[in-house]
């Protein structure tokens with residue numbers, strides 16, 4: 223389509239919607255699907271058909287509606303209501319035009335004014351739950367691909383990069399490298415062949431933000447990648463998705479196909495001279511492949527082992543060519559920045575961390591789900607106001623951010639704002655956005671052991687500090703959890719930690735000691751208690767006893 | 774991770790006759806028999822055959838003009854690829870952080886007691902048990918995957934019922 227047609231498609235679709243009485247969105251993200259969303263959607267569609275009101279009512283799938291703990295979720299546009307725990311039997315009441323019928327469902331309504339929703343600030347997730355991820359027209363109706371059109375026709379590549387630099391956007395994949403700077407590095411390379419790669423390997427356990435974005439609003443990521451390709455001068459892109467994310471893979475495949483058909487990707491994008499293809503690469507279950515040089519090796523069909531940097535991928539990446547690698551969420555911010563301007567984005571957040579961040583709330587917390595907040599929001603507000611705190615009167619003990627590379631933050635530090643520097647200052651990292659809340663049933667030494675086991679299993683084996691160090695540290699931690707540790711073991715843990723930090727080849731080994739160091743710092747008494755009582759509680763018993771309490 | 778390689782029991786003639794070989798060939802030709810496509814080709818092969826036999830690996834190495842050691846090296850590096858046959862049903866317990874703090878070990882215990890140890894298949898070939906590091910359904914922790922389908926908010930009781938249903942002793 224041409225740019226005129228893009229705008230025409232939008233207004234035609236919006237006109238069509240005006241003639242509808244209601245449009246009902248059923249969350250079809252992985253979480254809700256696993257508690258029966260498909261049958262709810264089908265029941266609503268059947269009900270609409272049998273009532274003969276097809277021209278007036280419409281049901282569609284949508285991305286994550288946020289409150290995963292209450293799935294299956296359904297959003298009704300007309301009355302702006304969100305319903306939780308919807309069952310197929312609720313379909314007649316849901317589609318009824320009689321408010322009295324709909325009142326039957328009042329117990330299932332979620333309060334959209336509650337802090338869980340009111341305290342969020344949605345940029346990346348703006349469309350999530352408001353567009354049908356399987357339908358490109360929905361994305362276009364929400365203003366999709368207009369930022370790409372603007373970049374291609376009104377801006378030079380250098381201006382696009384300048385806008386991203388002004389915005390202050392930093393990488394959301396963990397390290398927080400300034401995105402504009404990275405783009406500029408790639409753009410500056412004199413080669414003709416360059417690549418844009420989207421890192422969708424989301425390996426941190428407890429993190430499902432990227433998954434939700436890909437499942438709920440795949441075109442936003444495609445648009446962001448296309449703008450990046452224009453800015454740096456690339457014609458080929460890859461999305462490296464985890465093999466475990468079947469639904470995300472399916473949605474991306476269909477989104478790419480639709481976008482190519484409409485000339486929003488591929489040759490002659492929007493009938494301009496710009497061309498950009500995107501191919502998917504499916505991961506095969508190796509955490510280390512999230513590291514950028516390992517990811518490159520994996521796309522090239524090799525074992526996913528990191529290599530020494532420099533050279534960094536912007537100089538020498540895929541097949542030795544300049545390569546831009548950004549995270550899913552980073553790309554998901556791009557279109558909005560181009561649309562509304564870098565200044566607008568820079569006005570949100572803190573001095574050094576701009577914009578918003580998506581977090582996945584999980585563990586011992588009332589409202590598990592997906593949230594997006596302004597950078598700088600205190601952890602306490604996220605966990606207690608938005609997350610609703612620990613369920614059933616349990617007592618908060620720690621929150622783990624940043625996955626196996628992050629740390630455990632105790633109650634005393636809950637006023638820490640979430641931004642890159644503040645989280646680093648307390649020994650954790652922003653990471654990709656997983657937040658796992660633990661209460662007093664969690665044994666912190668066992669948690670440290672758990673993460674070390676993860677790093678030990680996932681170490682690629684290339685460098686010795688990581689390969690052998692994680693095994694040694696895990697052995698010591700296992701000994702401590704069994705109550706067989708000695709004070710010398712704790713000293714050894716500290717020594718090994720600094721060795722791994724200094725000497726490992728890639729981020730996996732360098733950050734593997736973080737969970738140990740933070741638990742040693744904030745929960746040292748738990749380690750010491752285990753020394754004194756050799757017959758202490760065994761590993762994992764707290765976890766086993768707790769299964770299935772929730773609802 | 775040393776992986777035990779079994780001889781395939783499939784008669785050669787049958788392998789030639791069946792369509793799977795053709796599908797695999799098509800996947801390789803779509804990638805122009807490029808060695809860079811090794812991981813995609815292994816994905817396809819595993820999808821078609823359920824697991825990667827030594828013959829399959831050798832065929833793939835020959836067609837993509839790669840040393841067999843490179844193919845075996847890649848196949849054993851990634852957790853996704855299996856060099857052994859899988860059971861009729863597959864259960865994958867998520868041992869990611871969110872599931873761990875919500876009792877995933879209790880689920881694994883049930884499976885290990887009734888079926889097989891993690892990473893193996895029950896002697897009757899009925900159930901394969903595996904663990905995963907977060908399947909991205911943390912909001913529904915503890916979660917597991919049964920035959921490709923995500924089961925959320927699991928309990929040992931629900932799992933026991935599920936196993937009864939498929940007829941595990």
Ligand SMILES: Cc1cc2nc3c(=O)[nH]c(=O)nc-3n(C[C@H](O)[C@H](O)[C@H](O)COP(=O)(O)O)c2cc1C
Nearest residue numbers: 393394395421423424425512513514548549552729
């Ligand atoms: C062990 C390890 C795992 C990583 N996993 C991921 C991941 O799953 N997703 C991601 O986007 N970045 C991951 N990264 C960071 C990437 O190397 C890279 O910095 C990032 O993709 C750059 O994108 P950004 O600038 O947009 O953040 C990982 C790094 C390490 C060391």
Ligand code: FES
Nearest residue numbers: 867869872910911
């Ligand atoms: S930790 Fe189990 S699904 Fe994420």
